[in-house]
Amino acid sequence: MNATATTAKTPLSRLALHSTATCSVQASAYGKCILATYTDVTKDVCKDEFVKFAKCLREAMGRKW
Amino acid sequence: MLRSLVRRAAISSASPSANPHTLGPFQVFDRNAKRIQKDRAALKEGSRTVDYVREEVADRLMERFLDIKRTFGTILDLGSGSGHFTKLLEPEKAQKSVMMDSSEMALRRDPDSEFEVQVERIHADEENLLQNVEPNSQEAIVSCLSLHWVNDLPGTLIQIREALQPDGLFLGAMFGGDTLFELRTALQLAEVEREGGLSPHISPMTQTNDISNLMGRAGFSLLTVDVDEVKVAYPDMWALMDDLRAMGEGNALLGHRRALRRDTLAAASAIYPALHGNEDGSVPATFQIIYMIGWKPAPSQPQPLERGTGKVPLGEVL
Numbered sequence: 547m548n549a550t551a552t553t554a555k556t557p558l559s560r561l562a563l564h565s566t567a568t569c570s571v572q573a574s575a576y577g578k579c580i581l582a583t584y585t586d587v588t589k590d591v592c593k594d595e596f597v598k599f600a601k602c603l604r605e606a607m608g609r610k611w
Numbered sequence: 612m613l614r615s616l617v618r619r620a621a622i623s624s625a626s627p628s629a630n631p632h633t634l635g636p637f638q639v640f641d642r643n644a645k646r647i648q649k650d651r652a653a654l655k656e657g658s659r660t661v662d663y664v665r666e667e668v669a670d671r672l673m674e675r676f677l678d679i680k681r682t683f684g685t686i687l688d689l690g691s692g693s694g695h696f697t698k699l700l701e702p703e704k705a706q707k708s709v710m711m712d713s714s715e716m717a718l719r720r721d722p723d724s725e726f727e728v729q730v731e732r733i734h735a736d737e738e739n740l741l742q743n744v745e746p747n748s749q750e751a752i753v754s755c756l757s758l759h760w761v762n763d764l765p766g767t768l769i770q771i772r773e774a775l776q777p778d779g780l781f782l783g784a785m786f787g788g789d790t791l792f793e794l795r796t797a798l799q800l801a802e803v804e805r806e807g808g809l810s811p812h813i814s815p816m817t818q819t820n821d822i823s824n825l826m827g828r829a830g831f832s833l834l835t836v837d838v839d840e841v842k843v844a845y846p847d848m849w850a851l852m853d854d855l856r857a858m859g860e861g862n863a864l865l866g867h868r869r870a871l872r873r874d875t876l877a878a879a880s881a882i883y884p885a886l887h888g889n890e891d892g893s894v895p896a897t898f899q900i901i902y903m904i905g906w907k908p909a910p911s912q913p914q915p916l917e918r919g920t921g922k923v924p925l926g927e928v929l
Contacts, residue, residue, distance in 0.1 A: 574881065576881045580804060589806070590807075596874075600877070
């Protein structure tokens, strides 16, 4: 992952890195929430989990979100 | 993100006017955007590193080609890309291959020295086959993973049949039904949960039973259709999307105007492993491949007997 960290330059590749590595705990909490409800997903059904995930991403991405 | 928006605006052509009074094939894909995507992909350095799906499918298609007990002078490789199928041809089976593709960069990516047979390249749109080859002129037409971007599949199959000589062979492989269902479901769930709606990001795919019907309708005889899967494991959704883009297989749906929002993309990248992830932490992507074999009808082919000419009552056999 360190190799990726130094080469990740574009905003999207930074987002890719942070969503899978830096914020993996929040990401899997959100994923688990969707998995529990995936037959009946509606808007914002996992909002709490996503807000935490997005907060972590924003902090990791810095100003370039 | 802004750059990608500009890029998308630059390559997507204006939608054809939706006139309800004109008849014609339904337009699903932006062929111009697809050509540009393929050209750019072929020019990139990493283009060869993402050949793995095409090489695998070309190999499996070649097995079927070798099962056919006939040798050919010239075959037409329709939608050849850089010639993944033609590269596997041996001179004993076919002496020459004419490669045809709408992307000139993909067509000319690999030099002639990589092929064992003589090659000729035609830069032309697969949808306009009959404008480029004479009817009744081809011994065999092969298509490896290009028909899934064709707007008018019934019409293209008919053109293929027309272009073949009587008793000519058509052998094809295309992505079907369940291809990339993991990515499709992850994006759909993410969009519903984050934005409360859906928009198309992955092409509609042809189902297997539709192919048999379309081949029959196009007038092929002695049909064989079968299906198998290529499963690839990726570290995460982002790697899959990067590779798809590098293959020139990005989204080229008409009327697709808006890039995915970052929130939605991030959400999908979290949903993908939760729903489909492997135990080792990687995520699988399924490519479902439909193989089809059909022959242009000819009097020399075996015909079914007429009704009522059977000599043995079925009851005795069963």
